[in-house]
Amino acid sequence: MEKIQNIQPIGRILSHTGRSFLQLLNEKLNYLDIERSYYALILIDLGHGELTQTELACQLETDKVSIVRIVDYLAAKGYVKRVKSAVDGRKYCLTLTGKAKKILPGIKKSMEEVTAVAYNGLTELQQTEFISILGIIKDNLSKANNTGS
Amino acid sequence: MEKIQNIQPIGRILSHTGRSFLQLLNEKLNYLDIERSYYALILIDLGHGELTQTELACQLETDKVSIVRIVDYLAAKGYVKRVKSAVDGRKYCLTLTGKAKKILPGIKKSMEEVTAVAYNGLTELQQTEFISILGIIKDNLSKANNTGS
């Protein structure tokens, strides 16, 4: 009789929980003048002025149209600049402005806080186990999606 | 140095994995003339002709506008009918058509298959542990979202 639970697609739960996470992060960061693409900022920072949009798309696991929108958004708000690559004229290297570097610590802090909220009541072991299994599931599904056809 | 991984917001991973799941489910069910709201059908079926749109919204954890769209969609495709409640003239009881009942087993089967793909390589124990932790995280976040203000 509890087959019902079993049948409930975990896809829904995963999506919903993920959205919940991002919403809470948004609330914590509502003092900023941006309300999304926080993680993009972190990745661009880690790229040390060498990250291109295609690479960012790869790391964010999204498409290039979305990346253009994200970079446009962050650039309009004064957080990111496109710097034409000297080596390859097609590429743009993404760099953070000083304004962006100033808000990065707060973003990371809020991310850690939200993560802490999410993990509330779980042991370290459970947390690492969860992340590990989540990674496996993610790989299983992305493999299946690519091999699908 | 692997702090980077730690910093990657699990919200993104959860969302992405959930979407992956639903995409794969979609592929498996591409022989149908609907391409979403499968789980709504299952819930309506479980409601035995007594489920209202508000209740469905609650079970799908979404808002009533989305429910109207979902029911419109499923009704237009001939899978669901709105039956005005005899008790309360405001409510509509959702019922499945024969067409819907015919496709339900296939939907459930595909859901189980996709779940099996997702869980590939995991022990039963890991699976139940994962679902259990996921539930806790989901609760933690939804509590925080409601208490947020």
Place this chain on the structure above:
DNA sequence: TTTATTAGTTCACAATGTAAACCATTTGAT
């Protein structure tokens, strides 16, 4: 030197989330 790829942009369309205004019906208070 053509041709094919690649990086990025733009356009277009559908799905989804969210908020607000709105009906009709029912409930509650007086």
Place this chain on the structure above:
DNA sequence: ATCAAATGGTTTACATTGTGAACTAATAAA
């Protein structure tokens, strides 16, 4: 019994997001 408030559902509107296609400019391959 009546009037106000709450509820179930619909509609409109707007922004975000995913997806596909067509396109430019620049590089790589033939």
